[in-house]
Amino acid sequence: MNPAPVSPLAVKASGLVKRYGDVLAVDGLDLEIPAGQFFGLLGPNGSGKTSTIHMLATLIRPTSGSASVHGHDVLRESVQTRASIGLVFQESALDRTLSIAENLRFAGLLYNLPAKVIEERAAGLLELFGLADKRNRPVGSLSGGMRRALDIVRGVIHHPKILFLDEPTIGLDLPNRRKIWRFIENLRAQTGMTVLLTTHYLEEADTCDHVAFIKSGKLVQSGSPAEMIASLGRYIVEIESQDIETLARRLAPILGPCLREGNVAYFRYAADDVTRLASLQSEAGIQVRALRWRQPNLNDVFLWVAEGKL
Amino acid sequence: MAHWRPVYAVLEREVVRMFRQRTRLVSAMVRPLIWLFVIGAGFGAVLQQAGGVSYQQFLVPGVLGMTMLFGAMLAALTMVYDKESGVMRMLIMAPFPHYWIVVAKMLAAALAALLQALLLLILLAALGYLDTQMRFGLLVVALLATSAACAGIGMLVAAFTRTLDNFAAIMNFVIFPVFFLSGSLYPVIRLPMALKAVALANPYTYGVDLLKHAVLGVLPSGLGADFAASTDLAVLAGFTTAALLVASWRFSRESAYEPMIRILTGKRDG
Numbered sequence: 001m002n003p004a005p006v007s008p009l010a011v012k013a014s015g016l017v018k019r020y021g022d023v024l025a026v027d028g029l030d031l032e033i034p035a036g037q038f039f040g041l042l043g044p045n046g047s048g049k050t051s052t053i054h055m056l057a058t059l060i061r062p063t064s065g066s067a068s069v070h071g072h073d074v075l076r077e078s079v080q081t082r083a084s085i086g087l088v089f090q091e092s093a094l095d096r097t098l099s100i101a102e103n104l105r106f107a108g109l110l111y112n113l114p115a116k117v118i119e120e121r122a123a124g125l126l127e128l129f130g131l132a133d134k135r136n137r138p139v140g141s142l143s144g145g146m147r148r149a150l151d152i153v154r155g156v157i158h159h160p161k162i163l164f165l166d167e168p169t170i171g172l173d174l175p176n177r178r179k180i181w182r183f184i185e186n187l188r189a190q191t192g193m194t195v196l197l198t199t200h201y202l203e204e205a206d207t208c209d210h211v212a213f214i215k216s217g218k219l220v221q222s223g224s225p226a227e228m229i230a231s232l233g234r235y236i237v238e239i240e241s242q243d244i245e246t247l248a249r250r251l252a253p254i255l256g257p258c259l260r261e262g263n264v265a266y267f268r269y270a271a272d273d274v275t276r277l278a279s280l281q282s283e284a285g286i287q288v289r290a291l292r293w294r295q296p297n298l299n300d301v302f303l304w305v306a307e308g309k310l
Numbered sequence: 311m312a313h314w315r316p317v318y319a320v321l322e323r324e325v326v327r328m329f330r331q332r333t334r335l336v337s338a339m340v341r342p343l344i345w346l347f348v349i350g351a352g353f354g355a356v357l358q359q360a361g362g363v364s365y366q367q368f369l370v371p372g373v374l375g376m377t378m379l380f381g382a383m384l385a386a387l388t389m390v391y392d393k394e395s396g397v398m399r400m401l402i403m404a405p406f407p408h409y410w411i412v413v414a415k416m417l418a419a420a421l422a423a424l425l426q427a428l429l430l431l432i433l434l435a436a437l438g439y440l441d442t443q444m445r446f447g448l449l450v451v452a453l454l455a456t457s458a459a460c461a462g463i464g465m466l467v468a469a470f471t472r473t474l475d476n477f478a479a480i481m482n483f484v485i486f487p488v489f490f491l492s493g494s495l496y497p498v499i500r501l502p503m504a505l506k507a508v509a510l511a512n513p514y515t516y517g518v519d520l521l522k523h524a525v526l527g528v529l530p531s532g533l534g535a536d537f538a539a540s541t542d543l544a545v546l547a548g549f550t551t552a553a554l555l556v557a558s559w560r561f562s563r564e565s566a567y568e569p570m571i572r573i574l575t576g577k578r579d580g
Contacts, residue, residue, distance in 0.1 A: 059402060083405035093396035093403070097327060109319030110404035154400070 008070075010035045010162045010194040011056060015065035018051045018217070025051040027217035028065065033196060033210075035070070035161070038188065040208035040225075041198045042298075044306045048217035049198040050090075053166050056196075057087055070161050083111070086160035086193075090167045092151045096140035100131060100150055103139055104157055111158035118157065125153040128190070129183050145176030149183055156187065162194040163187075169201060177201065202298040211298070213305040220305055225298055232296040232304065233268035237277060240264045240290040250284050257309050266300070269293065313406045317414040320401075324385060324418035328425065338381055338426045339433060342373035346439070349495075370439055371521035372494030377430045378453070379460045379514060382423035383485055386464025389415050390471050409558035416458075416465045416554060423457035441525065448539065449524035455546040456517030462553030463488060463514065469560040493518045498536045513549035516542040 011033040018026040026048040033039045041049050054060045056067055058078035067074045072081040087093070094103050101122065108118030126132045129149040139147060148168065156163060165184070169177040181204060188195060197208065205211050205225060212222035221228060237255065240263050241247045248258050248265050255267040269277070274293060281288045328335060346369055354365035392398035401411045434440050467484055491508045492498070492515040501509055509515050520542035522535040535542075 057403065079405050079407060082403055087403045089399065091396060091399075093399035095323070095397045095400075096395065097330065098323070102323075102326070106319050106323055107400055109315045109322075110400060110406075112313070112315045112405075114315075 008035045009033065009068075010037065011039075011067070011069055011196065013052075013056065013065065013067035016052065016055060016062050016067055017064045018048070018055060018060065019063040025217055026055070026062075029214065029217065029219055031067075031212065031219070033162075033194065035194050036192050038195045038207065038209045039197065040205035040211040041196060041214065042202065042205055042211055042302060043214040044302075047214045049214060050166060051217075052214070053164050053196070053198060057085060057164060058082055083158070084161045086155035086158065086163040088152050088155040088163070088165050088168055090170050092147055094139045094147065094151060094154060097138065099136050099138050100126070100142075101135040103150065104154060107154045108157045113158060121157055121159075122153070125156065128186055129153050130179070143176075145172055145179060148172060148176070148180055152180070152183065152187075156191075156193070159191070160193070162196060165195060165197045165199075167199055168197070169199065169204065177204070181207075202302050205298055213301065215305060215308070221301070228301045229296050229298060232300055233270040234272055235269040235274065235293040236296045236300050237267040237269045237280075237293045238264055238290070239267070239280070239284075239288055241284070241286060241288050243286050246286055247284050247288070250286070251280065254280075254283060259303055259307055259309070263289070266303075268296070268304070313410050313414075316404060316406055316410065317417060320411075320414035320418050321421055323397075324388075324422050325425070327388075328385075328422055334384065335426070335429075338377060338384075339430060341380065342377050342430055343433070345369065345376065346373050367439070367441070368526070369495070370434065371518055371525045372492075374427055374430060374434075374453075374521055374525070375456060375492070375494055375514065375518040376489060377426050378423040378457045378517070379463075379485065379489060381426040382419045382457060382460035383464045383467070383480075385419035385422035386415065386461060386468045387471075387477070387480065389465070389468040407562065409562045412465060412469070412554065412558045412561045415468075416461045416557070419461035419464050420454075420457040423460050424453060427453050427457065445524050448520070451543070452517070452520040452524045455520060455543055455550075456514075458550045459513050459517050459546045459553075462550045462557075465557040466553050469557040488512060488514045491515075493522070493536055513545060516545040516549075520546065 009032055011031055013029055013031040016026055016029040016031070017024070029048070029052060031052075041052065043049050051060065055062050056069055056074060058074045058081050061075065069081045070084045072084060074081050095106065098106065104122040105115065105118055108121070109115070113121075122135070123132070126135055129152065131146060131149060131153070134142070134146065139150065142150065152165075152168065168184070169180050172180065184195070185207075187193065197205065199205055208225055210222065211225055211228060213220050213228075221231075223231070239247060239251070242263065244260055244263055244265055248260065251258070251265075251267065255269065258265040258267045260266075277291070277293060280291060346366060350366035350369045357365050389398070392401070402408060431440070463484070467480055471480065491505060491512050493509065498506060498509045498515060498519075516537065519535045519537050520539055523539045523542070526534050
């Protein structure tokens, strides 16, 4: 009898725990990421995303539990694990005093690549990331967007099997964020690399194959972005009123719990039929300033998860 | 597994940076010359010539040592600076054991010290401060052993220091005492008991002593070297090995680099 074919796993973590003193940063996390997937790890600040990435990157040791990256155990084979991953963190890992080419040479040599190979790969990657004409510029003189692009080039110079992107677009303006994403898409198309992403900009996670929300170090929801959005309901109903307290209380039996933000309450609405919504004003029995409904998105999933109401 | 390319990368970066940071290099040359000309001439006028050696000549091994001490310390402390910049992050995510960073950085610091000492030697030769009776073979050994020991001191400090905020403190409590409490400025043998004890415990003392063996040649006792060259070499080799082991041990502990990972992340995000 043949065993069932199993797709190779890029990341496998079971019961991963990281404790800092009294703080439980990661609380028994289980994670499986198939090779080649674009995986988004999402969650509010302090939810344990970065600690998780650091444990998978062998930079910090799990308090308990186990994890492997492309078959390499992060504790017992930390060197092989590090060889198979590329890392791009929130703060750039570049030498500002050296030029672009010198930085890539330094990074490549650290991965034991011959100088000739580094030069060839650097030329191709700088082309892909729009930095080809700046290869002799000192990194200190680059704009934030260019530096981030270079940081990603630096992270993939050794052709890792998996790329960890921890908030890759943080601090960048919209045009630069879009540019970085176009680069990453091109890179994925060219190499088929597994990508593990954490981000606060949830629209960036829309293109993920799979997303997982973590909160207080625990996995709370996971699935494809479309599935997760669908699990929220058909519509998000936004109602604006001066007396949001009363409104929420009176509509709860009909619409369920809501999220509140200033004078606006957000309800989930599962049905396709929106005619019912027209009568909400009278059912609330108080002045409603605005009533609108729209398609839910990942931001809504994030908010509902963060509030612990999903 | 061979890690020679990463080591080469770290050495190359050190040399590139050294020659690119002109002010660092110029001050590394000017500092010992100021000591030699100003302090040397000043005290030389007060002190009697003894055994045909002027105080300035006596200072030559001391200022050579000084160049290596400062050169190695500054290079080793770029390791601390690297903790704050992204370079250390490149190093800790690279695929070799973390103690290898210490090996590479210590070699780089020794190389920086050695290159600066060679530059100073050329300057000293041009200015006529080098004795033709110098023992060249021993000088090469002394330069290698002293630069390695100075790199060792630097790596120990770097391994136990969190940020460059304490750089002034390192200057005051490490570099200056190590320099003053050695035989650089005066023969160790003539120091008062308590200071002599400190000087004897100072590994750098033996580096300067070995340099005296090489540069000053045979002198009346009390002015030339204080110890046998073999003693100097044994102490330097022993200290360098111990420093390398302690710094490596320290750096392979997570507590040494975990805080800096969190600092580099920018925020304390779980």
